[in-house]
Amino acid sequence: MDSVFVYCEIEDGQVAEVSQELLTKGKTLATELNCNLEAIAIGSQLDGIEKDIFPYGVDVLYVADDARLAPYSTLPHTAIIVKLFHEQKPQIALMGASSIGRDLGPRVSSALHSGLTADCTSLVIGGHEDKKQGKVYENLLYQIRPAFGGNIIATIINPDCRPQMATVREGVMKKEILDPKYKGKVVKLDVSKYVSDTDFVVEIIERHIEKSKVNIKGAPIIVSGGYGMGSKENFKLLYDLAEVLGGEVGASRAAVDAGYVEHERQIGQTGVTVRPKLYIACGISGQIQHRAGMEESAQIIAINTDPEAPINSIADYVINGDVSEIIPKMIKYYKKNTK
Numbered sequence: 001m002d003s004v005f006v007y008c009e010i011e012d013g014q015v016a017e018v019s020q021e022l023l024t025k026g027k028t029l030a031t032e033l034n035c036n037l038e039a040i041a042i043g044s045q046l047d048g049i050e051k052d053i054f055p056y057g058v059d060v061l062y063v064a065d066d067a068r069l070a071p072y073s074t075l076p077h078t079a080i081i082v083k084l085f086h087e088q089k090p091q092i093a094l095m096g097a098s099s100i101g102r103d104l105g106p107r108v109s110s111a112l113h114s115g116l117t118a119d120c121t122s123l124v125i126g127g128h129e130d131k132k133q134g135k136v137y138e139n140l141l142y143q144i145r146p147a148f149g150g151n152i153i154a155t156i157i158n159p160d161c162r163p164q165m166a167t168v169r170e171g172v173m174k175k176e177i178l179d180p181k182y183k184g185k186v187v188k189l190d191v192s193k194y195v196s197d198t199d200f201v202v203e204i205i206e207r208h209i210e211k212s213k214v215n216i217k218g219a220p221i222i223v224s225g226g227y228g229m230g231s232k233e234n235f236k237l238l239y240d241l242a243e244v245l246g247g248e249v250g251a252s253r254a255a256v257d258a259g260y261v262e263h264e265r266q267i268g269q270t271g272v273t274v275r276p277k278l279y280i281a282c283g284i285s286g287q288i289q290h291r292a293g294m295e296e297s298a299q300i301i302a303i304n305t306d307p308e309a310p311i312n313s314i315a316d317y318v319i320n321g322d323v324s325e326i327i328p329k330m331i332k333y334y335k336k337n338t339k
Helices: 017-033 074-088 099-112 233-245 253-257 323-337
Strands: 003-008 036-043 060-065 092-096 116-120 122-130 135-147 152-156 164-168 185-188 221-225 248-251 278-282 299-304 317-320
Touching: 003 017, 003 074, 017 036, 017 092, 017 122, 017 164, 036 074, 074 099, 092 099, 099 116, 099 164, 116 135, 135 164, 221 233, 233 248, 233 278, 233 323, 248 253, 299 323
Parallel strands: 003 036, 003 092, 036 060, 060 185, 092 164, 116 164, 221 248, 221 278, 278 299, 299 317
Antiparallel strands: 122 135, 135 152
């Protein structure tokens, strides 16, 4: 049990961003534990996929390449990973909290009786003392996530079962190449030894995927509104400011639930996680569920009538006042000073 393992999602021959973010974090954990970072890619026509994986510091890449393995289907992917984990016995296994990871992770952890912590926002190595049993554990994975509706931050450990499994949402971890020339070892798996005919009883006939029209995650500037905006009509002010600044419009869950804006713009624990260069929070109180999705922003400006709003504690600049008065002034003076 001496490796950190990352499952790499593959779509159209590309490694998913969430997987590359996990490879970055996985390398940090592996370095601290003085062990290998390993990864697995499952799909079809995967020749050369290692060039998108090794630069993150991967020491061993397992490749399961078979025409029947793409697009993703639950049973064969689960069978391959479960058998590979039985063989390699990793101490930590990470997956993206995507639609695929949320389907695959519980099945793998259930088959291995390992446990799983979903939607982690942080992963740290640490120790633990079980005073009841008189045991001291070292080098455990602290799996940190919001709990009880986001009202507390829970640190979850798995002292006795392996691997310690966690899923992490896209955008939570920072993606960073370790070395463009880093070279690891490619191990090509004999797929026939890992799957059986019964794993292919479900056949995908056709797929329809609607691409999101909103690119909040990639926006360098986000103007985000909360319930304090007051109405759907008032949200137009945010679109005006975002257009002037060249940014995107986001929202808190409260604003989405109130019908002010569509769900695909929701930022937070149950929305998307973002880390723009500038985040302008308008009429957002800043509950922990929302902060979990934007607190890594480089600069945060909070506009709120409440001087005690929780968002103010993480903001670089706080403007106390009515958003309906402040935003038009911001637009006016920005246009005036950028001519």
